[in-house]
Amino acid sequence: MKVLLVQPPYNDDIRKVLGATAFPVGLLYLSAYLEREGFSVDIVDCPAEGLDVEEVVKMASGYDAVGITVTTPAAPYAYEIARRVKEKGVFVFLGGPHPTFMDGEALRESHADAVVRGEGELTTADLLDHVDGWEDPDMSDVPGISYLDERGKLIRNDDRRPIEDLDSLPLPAYDKIDISLYAPDPDEPYAPVITSRGCPFQCAFCASSRLLGREWRARSADHVVREIEYLVEEKGVERIEFVDDVFAITVSRVEEIGEKLRKEGIDVPWDCGTRANLMTPEMAKALQEYGCRYVYVGAESASDETLRKINKQITTGDVYACRKVAARYGLGVLFSFILGFPWEDRDDIKRTIRFAIDLKPDYAQFTVCTPYPGTPLYDLAERKGLIETKDWSKYTTLHPVMRTLYLSRKELKKLLRKAYVRFYLDDLRFLKIAKDSGFRIGKNVLRSTVSALFHYVRDWLL
DSSP states (O other): EEEEEEEEOOOOHHHHHHHHHOOOOHHHHHHHHHHHHOOOOEEEEHHTTOOOOHHHHHHHTSSSEEEEOOOOOGGHHHHHHHHHTTTTTTTTEEEEEEHHOOHHHHHHOOOEEEEEEOOOOHHHHHHHHHTTSSHHHHTTTTTTTEOOOOTOOOOEOOOOOOOOOOOGSSSOOGSSSSSGGOOTTTTTEEEEEOOOOSSSSTTTTOOOHHHHHHOOOOOHHHHHHHHHHHHHHHHHOOOEEOSSSOOOOOHHHHHEEEHHHHHOOOOOOOOEEGGGGGGOHHHHHHHHHHEEEEEEEEEOOOOHHHHHTTTTTOOOEEEEEEEHHHHHHTEEEEEEEEEETOOOOOHHHHHHHHHHHHOSSSEEEEEEEEEHHHTTHHHHHHHHOOOOOOOOGGGSSOOOOOOOOSHHHHHHHHHHHHHHHHHHHGGGHHHHHHHHSSSSHHHHHHHHHHHHHHHHHHHOOO
16 A cells, blocks of 8 residues: 655745754654555655645655645645545545644545544554555544544544553654755754653643643653664764653653763764753753753743743743753753733733843744644633634744734734844844854844844834
8 A cells, every 4th residue: 555644835934934844753753654564655745845735736646545744834735635635536634733633624624534633653554454445444443533424424533542662663764855855054964853752741832742642651762872873874964853842851861861872972962852940950960961952941931920820830930040050051042932822911921021031041932822723722712712813824823813812913923023123132142143053044043033123123113
């Protein structure tokens, strides 16, 4: 059975800033697993390869089944591909976060045969086994899928249990893509590595714990290091980014992987994410000792009350302490901030911008609060009538899609621009970034800052 896995095109605002697109890590895992189970699999990544809907539809006609991964901003494009491929008589299935939580909408608008909810490997293989060679397959006993019956009624089979032993999965099929397409800096090829799945935390704006479960499941250090060794020695990767929901969750975990890398003679710099309240001196020391350069930390807000409402389980004091400890051990920090929670007014957002400046991180990422399906935030925004568009292509975190109780979407857009201008012009921080980060990254930061400044001044004049 020939299977095509598709990352659909979408409006990637982050790519415009950084000059790179995200790895299709989920499809790489899925491809490797399906091939081990006997399927023939190809991957097409539209954003990375510059392909449009028409080109994908033409390619799909040569396959028995087409699977499309769907994030929220990619949904309109994914639905169009699915409809047009389905017209060719190909079996079509959708997966990813958006159809997991919006399965009824996804099936009706895309005309797809099935939605694979949550973790994809076992469910997809089971589903394809059921449809292989069958003109009208019975999918009723496939856990983890949704589909429409002959009357158009949504059938949602029981959830599939998460994979307990992640080492049982093959390494991602990196041979299916051109890694050079994903590097912001062509002189430093990089790759993302996932060492665990599941998130024990339940932030109100994030669906991860519902998508992959609340139980934190880790790959063994040996398994992780084997993947990194392959990437470095076979693919020429010079930097690793650990993209777990929370990589640095315990000091012992960091030390175990670090020691294995050292034992194998793998000396490659890496970045990772952690939480502000987990950045103890012991954690910072372990991160620095084993090669970490930057940590990504969600600071989110200057208000302890907001942090409580979004169930972040940290305080602003934790964020200040995190910055202090990271600086002491020479770790770079990127703090992320979310502007425009439903209860916020202009002064609340200004305090968060001031908070970001006072922290003096190496980088700051500002986004507008975006109510993604599957999150408690989405449910709250729906109840309050704050969501003003269901044009999913706008759900990029840089385009306001909901108002707050006190601010319009237009006002939120202006405040987002103000945040970037205020932060990166403070002490001419963007010039230091341009100098320290190399020409390509520095050029993009400079361009984004100038663009934000232009729009900010234009808005002020008007």
